Amino acid sequence: MLTERMKKWRHVFKLDPNRTLSEKSLEKVCTSGTDAVIVGGTDGITYQNSRDLIERIAEYPVESVQEISAESAVVPGVDGYLIPVVLNSGSLHWVLKAQHRAIRKYGDWIPWEDVAALGYVVLNPESKVGRLTESRTGVGTADLTAYGRLAEHLFRMPALYVEYSGMYGDEGMVRAARRGLKRSRLFYGGGISREDQARAMSREADTVVVGNLVYQNLEAALESVRWVKETESKGVSGDQGIN
Amino acid sequence: MLTERMKKWRHVFKLDPNRTLSEKSLEKVCTSGTDAVIVGGTDGITYQNSRDLIERIAEYPVESVQEISAESAVVPGVDGYLIPVVLNSGSLHWVLKAQHRAIRKYGDWIPWEDVAALGYVVLNPESKVGRLTESRTGVGTADLTAYGRLAEHLFRMPALYVEYSGMYGDEGMVRAARRGLKRSRLFYGGGISREDQARAMSREADTVVVGNLVYQNLEAALESVRWVKETESKGVSGDQGIN
Numbered sequence: 001m002l003t004e005r006m007k008k009w010r011h012v013f014k015l016d017p018n019r020t021l022s023e024k025s026l027e028k029v030c031t032s033g034t035d036a037v038i039v040g041g042t043d044g045i046t047y048q049n050s051r052d053l054i055e056r057i058a059e060y061p062v063e064s065v066q067e068i069s070a071e072s073a074v075v076p077g078v079d080g081y082l083i084p085v086v087l088n089s090g091s092l093h094w095v096l097k098a099q100h101r102a103i104r105k106y107g108d109w110i111p112w113e114d115v116a117a118l119g120y121v122v123l124n125p126e127s128k129v130g131r132l133t134e135s136r137t138g139v140g141t142a143d144l145t146a147y148g149r150l151a152e153h154l155f156r157m158p159a160l161y162v163e164y165s166g167m168y169g170d171e172g173m174v175r176a177a178r179r180g181l182k183r184s185r186l187f188y189g190g191g192i193s194r195e196d197q198a199r200a201m202s203r204e205a206d207t208v209v210v211g212n213l214v215y216q217n218l219e220a221a222l223e224s225v226r227w228v229k230e231t232e233s234k235g236v237s238g239d240q241g242i243n
Numbered sequence: 244m245l246t247e248r249m250k251k252w253r254h255v256f257k258l259d260p261n262r263t264l265s266e267k268s269l270e271k272v273c274t275s276g277t278d279a280v281i282v283g284g285t286d287g288i289t290y291q292n293s294r295d296l297i298e299r300i301a302e303y304p305v306e307s308v309q310e311i312s313a314e315s316a317v318v319p320g321v322d323g324y325l326i327p328v329v330l331n332s333g334s335l336h337w338v339l340k341a342q343h344r345a346i347r348k349y350g351d352w353i354p355w356e357d358v359a360a361l362g363y364v365v366l367n368p369e370s371k372v373g374r375l376t377e378s379r380t381g382v383g384t385a386d387l388t389a390y391g392r393l394a395e396h397l398f399r400m401p402a403l404y405v406e407y408s409g410m411y412g413d414e415g416m417v418r419a420a421r422r423g424l425k426r427s428r429l430f431y432g433g434g435i436s437r438e439d440q441a442r443a444m445s446r447e448a449d450t451v452v453v454g455n456l457v458y459q460n461l462e463a464a465l466e467s468v469r470w471v472k473e474t475e476s477k478g479v480s481g482d483q484g485i486n
Contacts, residue, residue: 083397087339095338096330099397104389110396117397146347153353154326154342154360156399 002080014211018044030060040067071102090134119151127165141176148180164190202231245323257454261287273303283310314345333377362394370408384419391423407433445474
């Protein structure tokens with residue numbers, strides 16, 4: 001079960017099929033000690049570039065999962081599939097319509113035990129994902145706490161993902177999301193480029209996602225595995241899991 | 244846990260706080276052998292009329308749950324709360340915005356163990372609920388199967404509710420929803436007024452909801468408990484439950 005395996009994810013890398021990474025760099029990422037590599041991005045994602053990257057990652061023993069942003073890019077045979085549900089989107093498309101359409105299309109072929117919904121709250125209005133999903137980013141801490149409860153109790157999602165995509169986030173907002181969670185995990189992603197940032201968000205979240213840094217400063221990205229894993233999370237959610 | 248108790252619901256009555264029911268009739272409904280009484284409706288629902296009806300039902304040993312259609316009408320102390328999520332709504336309001344707002348408002352006070360999300364597919368375009376929720380009723384069997392999978396696997400809902408509100412539905416559509424379900428329960432509601440209809444939908448669904456008939460023909464409504472309970476469901480979902 002992917003939802004079970006996710007409970008052990010403390011640090012994950014997110015690689016973009018639409019960006020270039022040398023074989024040497026990919027090897028370092030995959031053998032860094034990270035817990036999983038998520039393949040996904042916001043634009044320029046195709047079946048071809050997704051499959052290429054997934055096949056290259058498959059050479060290494062690390063768990064790889066595809067985050068589905070377009071039904072046309074789904075690659076069979078990955079270890080798992082993450083289905084984003086953008087809780088603060090301004091469009092039904094990113095909440096359930098795209099997901100419904102993909103499910104209708106792939107029907108019986110979906111290996112549900114290796115599929116997990118990820119409840120996103122996208123908080124950087126300037127980011128591509130923020131614009132694409134028309135996310136309502138002008139939310140407060142009470143909203144974050146309520147999103148946590150919504151994700152955990154109504155939709156029984158294995159994880160809530162506070163996504164600042166490209167920008168280092170507000171620790172208070174991440175903490176607010178945590179207050180809404182008892183068993184679902186809390187993912188944080190966005191703008192981590194330094195040790196202090198990696199450690200700060202590792203204290204708030206269960207799982208820290210490092211993406212852009214791989215392409216901007218590979219050495220720091222590789223170091224982030226240690227920064228995150230050495231830090232203890234203050235949170236209590238995620239221990240019991242909802243699977 | 245409400246989600247556990249729901250697994251035993253075969254027949255339920257749905258009573259509308261905005262409609263009148265004599266004490267004698269209410270007694271008959273509550274002592275009919277039905278598995279639960281759901282209190283809820285589409286318009287004219289207030290805290291006052293909801294509380295009045297819930298307090299009257301509390302005189303009887305039957306399980307009573309409130310279906311929340313307006314956050315202002317939530318009555319404390321009921322046995323459980325059902326939170327509708329209208330999967331084919333044309334508006335985010337009925338999918339998660341109203342739910343998010345209510346969760347933000349009630350915060351820590353929500354007894355989550357007695358709360359369950361109900362994934363609705365509203366199929367009668369002429370019904371009040373269809374118009375209010377701007378439901379996309381022009382869907383086919385493949386859509387229904389996909390809604391089942393979406394409800395069970397992505398949102399891990401305890402039940403999918405195929406709602407024909409006021410109109411007897413298409414058994415083929417209910418069967419299509421069933422194909423998408425392995426563990427979540429299948430609820431059917433809408434237009435049951437005769438024995439053959441009650442028995443037909445009892446074969447397709449796990450839980451049959453009888454509403455209007457209480458107000459139109461109480462004797463037939465009371466008989467429907469037996470019609471439903473005597474009939475065996477062909478379905479296999481709901482046995483294992485997702486709680």
